[in-house]
Amino acid sequence: MGTSGHTGEIGFPFAIDPSPEQVTLAPGGAPVRVGVRVRPVGKAGAGQVRVVVGVDPESGLTFPHNSLTVDTTDYPAGADARDDVLSFEAVTIDSEGTPELSVEVTAGEQTPPEPTAVSFAVGSASCSVPVTIAGDE
Numbered sequence: 001m002g003t004s005g006h007t008g009e010i011g012f013p014f015a016i017d018p019s020p021e022q023v024t025l026a027p028g029g030a031p032v033r034v035g036v037r038v039r040p041v042g043k044a045g046a047g048q049v050r051v052v053v054g055v056d057p058e059s060g061l062t063f064p065h066n067s068l069t070v071d072t073t074d075y076p077a078g079a080d081a082r083d084d085v086l087s088f089e090a091v092t093i094d095s096e097g098t099p100e101l102s103v104e105v106t107a108g109e110q111t112p113p114e115p116t117a118v119s120f121a122v123g124s125a126s127c128s129v130p131v132t133i134a135g136d137e
Helices: none
Strands: 014-018 023-025 032-040 046-055 067-070 073-076 085-094 100-107 116-122 125-133
Touching: 014 116, 014 125, 023 032, 023 100, 032 116, 032 125, 046 100, 067 085, 073 085, 100 116
Parallel strands: 023 125
Antiparallel strands: 014 032, 032 100, 046 085, 046 116, 067 073, 067 100, 116 125
16 A cells, blocks of 8 residues: 655645556566556646655665656666666656556566565655565476
């Protein structure tokens, strides 16, 4: 479940929630999209926010591409991007359209089959998207 947040950059209250699709990664497998949906809380509006996406540095997850997709628009990560944290400045959000924000994530070959998550902070709203690591079946 997401947490509601209000940000001065956008000027309208909104909440973010994990996308409903379950995210499962295979160690050493192909990248998978992980995302959140923005929804208005009250009156909808548009504006620009800072977005930060992160993973636990010991989780074995990394971002293969330093970009954030908002519906069909890609934003490059800032110069401070690392394997475990990406930040994006001036991302345009229109909460009326309930946009989806997503990044690609991969699991390294040695990633243990333990539950983990990808965290999103959109302005002052934040939530984590659960990620399952596939084990040997």
